[in-house]
Amino acid sequence: SATPATVAAVDSQNVLLWEEFSGRFEAVERVELRPRVPGAIESIHFREGSLVKKGDLLFIIDPAPYIAEVEKA
Structure with a gap:
């Protein structure tokens, strides 16, 4: 005997598949920046998390104390 089946029209x-996940992103690599000279930072030229490459300007350190030392010498 046959098994009854239902039929539906294909539409x-x-x-749009949409899924939400809670979490956070974390960099694969981290870098700690340390100046080679002491001084107050005048300006910062990057945003945390941005990509930077060799030679990019990152900080400007107040040059006044160094200029004063040169003039004194």
Whole structure:
């Protein structure tokens, strides 16, 4: 004997798959920046998390104490 089955019409439509996850991103590599000279930072030229490359200007340290030492010498 046959098994009864239901039939439905196929409707074609675009479907947007959306999933939400809670979490956070963390860099694969971290770098600690340390100046070679002491001084007050005048300005910062990057944003935390941004990509930087060799030679990029990152900070400007107040040059006044160094200029004074040169003039004194």
